[in-house]
Every structure is written in structure tokens, then in C-alpha cells.
Amino acid sequence: MIIRxxxxxxxxxxxxxxxxxxxxxxxxxxxxxxxxxxxxxESLLERGSYYLIATDGHELMGWILLGSRKNQFTDKxxxxxxELFVLEAFRGKGISKKLMRAGIGHLxxxxxxxxxxxxxxxxxxxxxxxxxxxxxxxxxxxxxI
Numbered sequence: 759m760i761i762r763x764x765x766x767x768x769x770x771x772x773x774x775x776x777x778x779x780x781x782x783x784x785x786x787x788x789x790x791x792x793x794x795x796x797x798x799x800e801s802l803l804e805r806g807s808y809y810l811i812a813t814d815g816h817e818l819m820g821w822i823l824l825g826s827r828k829n830q831f832t833d834k835x836x837x838x839x840x841e842l843f844v845l846e847a848f849r850g851k852g853i854s855k856k857l858m859r860a861g862i863g864h865l866x867x868x869x870x871x872x873x874x875x876x877x878x879x880x881x882x883x884x885x886x887x888x889x890x891x892x893x894x895x896x897x898x899x900x901x902x903i
Contacts, residue, residue, distance in 0.1 A: 759819065759853070761860040764811045772809055772821050773799055779843035784878050799823070802840060810860055812844070812853050820844030822857040824864055827874065837865030839875040842883065854886055862890075 764772060776795045780788055790798075807825030811818060823841035828834070839861055844853045865873050874895065877884055 759812055759814050761810050761812050761857060764809055768811055771818060779841060785880055812857055819848040820853050820857055822861040824861050837870035837873040858890055
């Protein structure tokens with residue numbers, strides 16, 4: 759397995775699969791259109807965010823979307839993980855953890871001292887993140903009315 763930045767064709771494939779990633783990551787709460795995901799991702803890419811992909815030969819296994827985000831309270835800019843996804847056929851093989859380590863390494867090399875991410879409550883990935891040392895900073899709560 760190799761973790762690297764994608765070429766243009768691979769980037770196009772990742773973006774085309776991102777609606778599925780977002781649907782699963784939000785536990786089915788968000789069902790975005792391809793157009794909406796493309797709009798969101800292109801905005802992040804224009805601001806310097808980028809993907810790392812995990813491949814085996816020419817086969818895409820998963821990806822992580824890295825960038826930065828300014829803390830609304832402190833105005834400090836942190837490294838940020840916007841998306842982590844492993845294709846179903848490759849799950850359970852430690853690819854998520856390898857993508858996370860590679861992503862954190864990239865953000866550290868870029869000079870960030872803190873990495874943040876957001877995750878839906880109930881997402882199994884929380885165990886991965888906590889196991890890697892992530893701690894809860896904020897909790898967003900919701901009330902349907």
C-alpha cells in the first residue's frame with residue numbers, strides 16, 4: 759500500500775465517491791448530491807486543502823482530506839481533517855489508521871501544532887480517533903422542533 763497525493767483522474771474518482779463517504783460519515787443523516795459535494799470540496803481545494811490516497815497498485819483503497827481551519831474563539835489556525843474514508847472492500851485492514859498517521863504527519867510538517875476533526879456522534883470512527891489520542895473539545899447538540 760502506498761499513501762500519496764492523487765493524480766487528476768484519481769482526484770476525480772475520489773470526488774465522485776465523496777457523496778457516499780459523506781452519507782456514511784453522517785450515519786445516513788446527510789445525503790448530498792454530487793454537485794453539492796463538488797462545490798464543498800472545490801472550495802476547500804481552492805483554499806489549500808488536499809487529499810492523500812491509499813492505493814494498492816492502481817486500485818484506490820481510501821483517502822483523507824487535509825487542510826486547516828481557524829478556531830472561532832481564539833483565531834488560531836489548526837490543521838484539520840475534513841474527511842476520512844476507506845472503501846468497503848478494504849475495511850478492517852488498518853488503512854484508516856495509516857491514512858490518519860500520514861495525514862497528521864503532513865500537517866505536522868506544515869507547522870501545525872494541533873489537528874482537529876469533526877465526527878458525528880455514534881460514528882464507529884470515534885474509537886479510532888480516541889485510540890490515536892484525540893480528545894473531545896466541543897460538542898454540538900441538536901434539538902428537532
